Amino acid sequence: MMQDGASRCRLGVLGWPVAHSRSPAMHNAALAFLGMDAWSYQRLPVPPALFEQTARALAQSGFRGANVTVPHKEAALALADSASASAEEIGAANTLTFGDDGSVAAENTDAPGLLAALELSPRGMSAQILGAGGSARAAAWALREAGAREVKVWNRTPARADALARELLVQSVPEPRAADLLINCTSVGLLGPPSGSEGASGLEPSATDVAELNQLALTFDLVGEYSHVIDLVYGSGPTALVAAARRAGARALDGLEVLVAQGALSFETWTGRSAPVEVMRHAARAELGRGDALTRP
Numbered sequence: 001m002m003q004d005g006a007s008r009c010r011l012g013v014l015g016w017p018v019a020h021s022r023s024p025a026m027h028n029a030a031l032a033f034l035g036m037d038a039w040s041y042q043r044l045p046v047p048p049a050l051f052e053q054t055a056r057a058l059a060q061s062g063f064r065g066a067n068v069t070v071p072h073k074e075a076a077l078a079l080a081d082s083a084s085a086s087a088e089e090i091g092a093a094n095t096l097t098f099g100d101d102g103s104v105a106a107e108n109t110d111a112p113g114l115l116a117a118l119e120l121s122p123r124g125m126s127a128q129i130l131g132a133g134g135s136a137r138a139a140a141w142a143l144r145e146a147g148a149r150e151v152k153v154w155n156r157t158p159a160r161a162d163a164l165a166r167e168l169l170v171q172s173v174p175e176p177r178a179a180d181l182l183i184n185c186t187s188v189g190l191l192g193p194p195s196g197s198e199g200a201s202g203l204e205p206s207a208t209d210v211a212e213l214n215q216l217a218l219t220f221d222l223v224g225e226y227s228h229v230i231d232l233v234y235g236s237g238p239t240a241l242v243a244a245a246r247r248a249g250a251r252a253l254d255g256l257e258v259l260v261a262q263g264a265l266s267f268e269t270w271t272g273r274s275a276p277v278e279v280m281r282h283a284a285r286a287e288l289g290r291g292d293a294l295t296r297p
């Protein structure tokens, strides 16, 4: 059954896990601010085996669009009927738009979102990316396009970093190297600290911080070598990486600013309205302030 475009007002975020996502709070605040009462944005927890059929079903169920998060971004591009040139080059999509004929169009707003959050030009800078999934692809493409001098990629599974490096014309490395800019594009830290542990907010590194940095093949000394650090992961407090970078005197951002910047671009794609960015930022931060980040069981 095809949907009438006028009744196509549902939005959501597809992920696994997705309970951590601040996108619903952020987008619903923007919709309310603009008086778009018929619209709504919801979490859509979908395991990988059900991703394609669920995304296609959304197109038939009153959905105008969906964000796509971990681990579905590459699958999102693969299932789309059309894609922007940048999403094609990146090899991953975080924004799907559903047409009235049931078609699916893919876009990648992670790349421009990252550059907007960085607040400085990476032209001439060296960069170390951690991870080789959908967001690492967007980061590598964005930095290369913006004129970074060198972009290195490390990943837990080296073959995936090698493939990314070949396709996006950057360099894969067997361990992270010192650089001007470090971007964590892995899911390490996504679940927050184990319940009962102090987490990364203490003045001294905890055993959890050390374990988290170890998963990223980093040491505290190496973290001190980067002047700018972005951790795409965000939670109710700083991640171990952000805390370590700040202790070392680096300028460190968590993923919230990237979330707001990519979300604003997705919002404009779906609704054709200017995104109320301050409202979105405030809603995302307020949600974080509730201290309800996921903890491991």
Ligand code: NAP
Binding pocket: 069, 070, 071, 072, 073, 110, 130, 131, 132, 133, 134, 135, 136, 155, 156, 157, 160, 184, 185, 186, 187, 188, 190, 215, 216, 232, 233, 234, 254, 255, 256, 258, 259, 260, 262
């Ligand atoms: P993805 O495609 O599933 O990739 C996940 C990456 O994390 C892979 O490189 C994977 O390595 C690595 N990884 C997972 N567990 C690991 C561990 N225990 N130790 C070391 N590496 C590990 O996910 P994605 O879409 O790129 O997203 C990655 C993260 O960025 C997620 O936490 C997501 O929430 C966050 N993100 C945030 C924003 C934002 O707006 N703030 C935007 C995009 C993404 P293997 O290849 O070895 O499995």
